[in-house]
Amino acid sequence: MKNFILAIAAFLLITPAAALATSVPNPHDDHKKSMDIVDTAASAKVFGTLIAAVQAAGLESALRADGPLTVFAPTDDAFNKLPEGTVAKLLKPENKDMLIGILKYHVVAGNVMASDVVKLDNAKTIQGDNVMIKVKDGSVYLNGSTKVTKTDIKASNGTIHIIDSVLMPPMKKDIVDTAVSTNMFNTLVAAVKAAGLVDTLKGSGPFTVLAPTDEAFAKLPAGTVENLLKPENKDMLVKILTYHVIPGDVRAETVKTLKSAKTVQGQEVKIKTKYGKLKINGATVIKADVEASNGVIHVIDTVLMPK
Numbered sequence: 001m002k003n004f005i006l007a008i009a010a011f012l013l014i015t016p017a018a019a020l021a022t023s024v025p026n027p028h029d030d031h032k033k034s035m036d037i038v039d040t041a042a043s044a045k046v047f048g049t050l051i052a053a054v055q056a057a058g059l060e061s062a063l064r065a066d067g068p069l070t071v072f073a074p075t076d077d078a079f080n081k082l083p084e085g086t087v088a089k090l091l092k093p094e095n096k097d098m099l100i101g102i103l104k105y106h107v108v109a110g111n112v113m114a115s116d117v118v119k120l121d122n123a124k125t126i127q128g129d130n131v132m133i134k135v136k137d138g139s140v141y142l143n144g145s146t147k148v149t150k151t152d153i154k155a156s157n158g159t160i161h162i163i164d165s166v167l168m169p170p171m172k173k174d175i176v177d178t179a180v181s182t183n184m185f186n187t188l189v190a191a192v193k194a195a196g197l198v199d200t201l202k203g204s205g206p207f208t209v210l211a212p213t214d215e216a217f218a219k220l221p222a223g224t225v226e227n228l229l230k231p232e233n234k235d236m237l238v239k240i241l242t243y244h245v246i247p248g249d250v251r252a253e254t255v256k257t258l259k260s261a262k263t264v265q266g267q268e269v270k271i272k273t274k275y276g277k278l279k280i281n282g283a284t285v286i287k288a289d290v291e292a293s294n295g296v297i298h299v300i301d302t303v304l305m306p307k
Helices: 002-014 017-022 027-034 037-044 048-056 060-064 076-080 086-090 093-104 175-182 186-194 214-218 224-228 231-242
Strands: 069-074 107-109 122-124 130-136 139-142 146-155 158-163 207-212 245-247 260-262 268-274 277-280 283-292 295-300
Touching: 037 048, 037 060, 037 069, 037 146, 037 158, 048 060, 048 069, 048 076, 048 086, 048 093, 086 093, 107 122, 175 186, 175 207, 175 283, 175 295, 186 207, 186 214, 186 224, 186 231, 207 283, 224 231, 245 260, 277 295
Parallel strands: 069 158, 207 295
Antiparallel strands: 069 107, 122 130, 130 139, 139 146, 146 158, 207 245, 260 268, 268 277, 277 283, 283 295
16 A cells, blocks of 8 residues: 555656646636637627627627627727728618628638638628638738638637738629629610619619510510610600519519519519529519619519510
């Protein structure tokens, strides 16, 4: 027995203290693991502005939910890089929607660790747009210039990566500018201008536009488009174009549940799904849910004609 006690004493004397320390659980470790993204950020003491913004946007409960979520978190210094007055403006109640869009652009669904991030060219945020990812000189950059300064901060419902600048989502174009940029709707855009509807379709909306392509207009009898573009036929042109517009932001999933929808022109369009394709009157939707800042565009292959 005496020899056994001496052996234990000798072991304690020669075993490094650090090795023993690692074998004893730290009660604070479990506390950290149990903290969600919001509490983890708060404990870091460098995200005061971010947390204030999350609360002003009404997103706190979302960031405390089960997730998992990956947050690219700008520090207070990152927010200080913004032009003077920007943060104060974003925190105003009337700018809540804009603030929500910006904050959601910093969040990716799922638990995306640094080892995953470096393998990606981009990642889709819960705001809807992609954030671009590039590895340069051993560091990860988002959207070209925003540097990831610390990675893999674990929370109970996801992961935080610290970034040195605030990410700004790309500005969406309105319905008219979106149509122009695709180069598929040259005739439609010319008709909208001739009808004097440009300002309307650049308005706040939201609008759902059933947009015929140039090929759709080309199906009309020869001379029809030229005739409609004449000033004396403006009222007829307005009626035809407004027959392609539905009030509100109506996505394809909702359209599929409808049998008809009332247009801005006043008459209804008939809706059905045939052979897996969405049909509006006699037109087929060939591309759905083209997003714009003031609504959505569904591309159709035939011009709709009101009664």
